[in-house]
Amino acid sequence: MTTEEKIFNAARIVFQKKGFAGARMQEIADEAGINKAMLHYCFKNKQLLFEAVFMNAFGELAPQINDIFNSEECVFDKIKKFTKSYISFVIQNPFLPAFVIQEMNNNPEFVMQFFNNEKRPNPELFLTQIKTEIQAGILKPINPKQLLLDIFSMTVFPFAAQIMVKGIIHISDSEFNQMMEERKTSIAEQIINSIKK
Amino acid sequence: MTTEEKIFNAARIVFQKKGFAGARMQEIADEAGINKAMLHYCFKNKQLLFEAVFMNAFGELAPQINDIFNSEECVFDKIKKFTKSYISFVIQNPFLPAFVIQEMNNNPEFVMQFFNNEKRPNPELFLTQIKTEIQAGILKPINPKQLLLDIFSMTVFPFAAQIMVKGIIHISDSEFNQMMEERKTSIAEQIINSIKK
DNA sequence: ATACGGTTTAACCATTTGGTTAGTAAATGT
DNA sequence: ACATTTACTAACCAAATGGTTAAACCGTAT
Numbered sequence: 527m528t529t530e531e532k533i534f535n536a537a538r539i540v541f542q543k544k545g546f547a548g549a550r551m552q553e554i555a556d557e558a559g560i561n562k563a564m565l566h567y568c569f570k571n572k573q574l575l576f577e578a579v580f581m582n583a584f585g586e587l588a589p590q591i592n593d594i595f596n597s598e599e600c601v602f603d604k605i606k607k608f609t610k611s612y613i614s615f616v617i618q619n620p621f622l623p624a625f626v627i628q629e630m631n632n633n634p635e636f637v638m639q640f641f642n643n644e645k646r647p648n649p650e651l652f653l654t655q656i657k658t659e660i661q662a663g664i665l666k667p668i669n670p671k672q673l674l675l676d677i678f679s680m681t682v683f684p685f686a687a688q689i690m691v692k693g694i695i696h697i698s699d700s701e702f703n704q705m706m707e708e709r710k711t712s713i714a715e716q717i718i719n720s721i722k723k
Numbered sequence: 724m725t726t727e728e729k730i731f732n733a734a735r736i737v738f739q740k741k742g743f744a745g746a747r748m749q750e751i752a753d754e755a756g757i758n759k760a761m762l763h764y765c766f767k768n769k770q771l772l773f774e775a776v777f778m779n780a781f782g783e784l785a786p787q788i789n790d791i792f793n794s795e796e797c798v799f800d801k802i803k804k805f806t807k808s809y810i811s812f813v814i815q816n817p818f819l820p821a822f823v824i825q826e827m828n829n830n831p832e833f834v835m836q837f838f839n840n841e842k843r844p845n846p847e848l849f850l851t852q853i854k855t856e857i858q859a860g861i862l863k864p865i866n867p868k869q870l871l872l873d874i875f876s877m878t879v880f881p882f883a884a885q886i887m888v889k890g891i892i893h894i895s896d897s898e899f900n901q902m903m904e905e906r907k908t909s910i911a912e913q914i915i916n917s918i919k920k
Numbered sequence: 921a922t923a924c925g926g927t928t929t930a931a932c933c934a935t936t937t938g939g940t941t942a943g944t945a946a947a948t949g950t
Numbered sequence: 951a952c953a954t955t956t957a958c959t960a961a962c963c964a965a966a967t968g969g970t971t972a973a974a975c976c977g978t979a980t
Contacts, residue, residue, distance in 0.1 A: 675881055679879075936966085
């Protein structure tokens with residue numbers, strides 16, 4: 527593993543746990559097991575290191591989502607695939623959703639510029655497809671944006687609020703993961719059931 | 724408005740926007756229109772000021788939720804009431820969910836101690852009630868904790884991820900609020916529909 | 921062997937930040 | 951009227967923090 531990779535991984539861990547403002551360059555250096563000056567040697571400054579981590583995290587997920595939403599499949603299949611692959615991905619990166627929400631909230635200007643990127647999640651095609659399937663009589667006449675919000679909510683929220691969820695319903699890490707495994711299929715079933723005519 | 728109130732309100736605004744780590748005492752003082760030393764005169768230090776804000780925010784919401792979940796009503800009515808009153812509350816405090824998730828994530832030790840408080844959201848009774856209604860044949864045989872998670876997800880997520888949501892599906896503040904108004908009833912309808920036998 | 925390039929570090933610096941202090945102004949009690 | 955507490959501020963301080971520098975280290979080509 528190159529030094530740059532060591533730093534990057536350390537930065538991902540620390541930023542995801544503490545956020546941009548809470549993260550300390552020294553802590554990242556310690557986590558990477560190298561001298562703090564190397565951070566600046568490799569990534570210039572905190573902001574750029576952060577951007578590298580954020581872009582990577584988000585940029586890995588967005589194309590996956592877009593591939594699914596922009597494929598040729600029907601709405602039902604897209605919902606099934608999305609929930610399954612999103613949950614699989616996030617189980618491997620459990621702090622990602624809370625991290626993205628946090629930085630979105632603290633630093634909207636920076637994050638927003640990122641939404642003009644081609645790597646951003648772009649559900650336009652999916653939304654028009656929903657309209658089409660409603661007109662075709664496949665789906666009940668629901669608001670496409672509400673449907674999309676439902677899908678995201680059911681999928682993302684448990685991870686974003688992971689710590690709170692564990693605290694409120696009193697479950698361990700393994701019970702949590704087991705519940706998320708269940709959700710890989712149960713979310714799609716429930717949503718499809720509620721919108722199919 | 725007393726000076727203490729001015730500080731408290733200013734602190735709420737700044738903490739909710741920037742989080743604990745990102746908030747600056749000077750910024751809070753400026754927002755309140757008073758000298759920075761007053762913050763320490765009234766609230767001792769940053770941590771205590773933050774705790775006051777956090778406890779207040781969470782402590783206002785938790786009893787409302789508990790009142791609903793611990794009432795004598797049936798599961799369906801509880802779901803209806805919860806979504807409606809939660810959304811009403813959060814429309815007035817739009818940054819609260821993201822704020823809570825953020826601090827939960829950054830500072831789990833502190834927040835967890837708060838979950839032994841009697842003011843915490845306590846869904847135990849609601850969970851057993853769900854089991855009872857399943858055995859009574861009113862509800863389909865679902866996992867009560869998954870149901871609770873569904874309810875929270877659909878209700879809380881759109882607010883927690885507000886800024887991202889607005890960016891991804893391209894809606895204005897007023898469109899967002901209108902969608903949330905719709906959700907006051909639509910979430911309950913959908914969930915009830917998916918669990919009633 | 922040695923000069924040279926990139927890599928890595930210890931020590932240092934400037935600024936920011938939470939917090940303190942000492943003193944002033946304004947109520948409040950006597 | 952005067953003393954005393956309370957509310958408030960400007961100036962200051964120590965620690966933390968992001969960032970820099972100059973020197974050391976190390977592989978490698980000459």
